[in-house]
Amino acid sequence: MSLNYLTPILLTKKFLPDLAKNKGCVVNVISLAAYIPIPWFGIYTSSKAALANITDALRIELRPLGIRVIGVYPGYVRTDFHSNTIVTPTASRARDSPKGPVLDPGYVANKIAEKIDDPRFNGDIVPSITYRVAGVFLRILYPLVRYYVNSWFNKSIGRLT
Template sequence: MGRVALVTGASSGLGKELARELASRRYDLVLVSRRRDALEGLVEELRAGYGINAWAVDYDLSNVGGINEFISKVKGLGITIKVLINNAGAGVYGPLNELNEEDIVRIINLNYIAPILLTKGFLNDLARERGCVVNVISLAAHIPIPWLGIYTSTKAALANITDSLRIELKPLGIRVIGVYPGYMRTNFFSNTIASPTASKARENPMGPVLDPAYVAREIANKVDNPNFNGDVVPGTAYRIASVFVRPLYPLIRYYVGRWFSRKYRGIINYGK
């Protein structure tokens, strides 16, 4: 058995490209998402194309109560995880009063709680293999975005624990890589749960749109570099922006506030 990587959210977008990229580098793969058909199609493609071992394990990662059972199922395949890629994620978009409580909890569980529990569950494997965890975060972690605050705050929390765990797990020989993409050409926006008002007010991307295959390559290069234990910001424009986004946070917050109050004045009145 070769090196094994587990990729969550492997049925589309960045996760699918990561699976293809890692397969081309001879990783065996455990592919996880809810849609079994999509995963099985990819397993076939990768086995045939690269001669690797690959398994499809369908699971709804927002169901954090059952996650230990899911982890046991993966361990029951008789493999040891060397690379854990916490990529599955989704958004919920709209004014707070229109959001469904269950959707809010599901998104927090999927984007924030599941990566923590998976890291904990595979810790022994990762330490034995001197492996690494990759958390797919977002540049939006550093920006307050009205109507998207549930999503951005899960990513901010994930960013924080990524930094903490990088320090904590280093003595175990486990690297923890944070990935901060800007806009990528994936199904993310069509998969985002939008409230009635938000669906009428969809925004266009404000920044270059990245090819997920390129982002996957950038990530895999860092995974394969045993000396790399830090953050990845794919794309030159986003890399430059990322340098300024934290020091300029108060200014960004001010301008986001001005933009929002102009653009959405009168659209919503919170029960007035």
């Protein structure tokens, strides 16, 4: 919670005068996981959901100051995050077969840089058409997503016992 939610808020608050003076830009790397109740990742997904909400609120609050606020919602990005955090057998199987494309970190960084350089852009970035479509459905169909994740989890746990 400290790293994913409180730190971006505290940094934004600290640099707010400079951001306003220079018509700056806040970039929060959120995650599509903000819209998925992922077993073993409840704290992570909750922190990302909270960051998504504050990002939207800041976009409204800071617009009059000329500060843009960009939310980044990558899907699965090829990093060491998953191998360093998922340790249970069932979670490891899920990690080893990600659903959807695996994005290159350089590609994601370039997409962010393009939007930072566009002084008219003040919104969300979802790199990859697949993840953009998934993001729309995740928000609209959240109860169905929750049901699917619950079913998957129960089947996965059953295989372990």
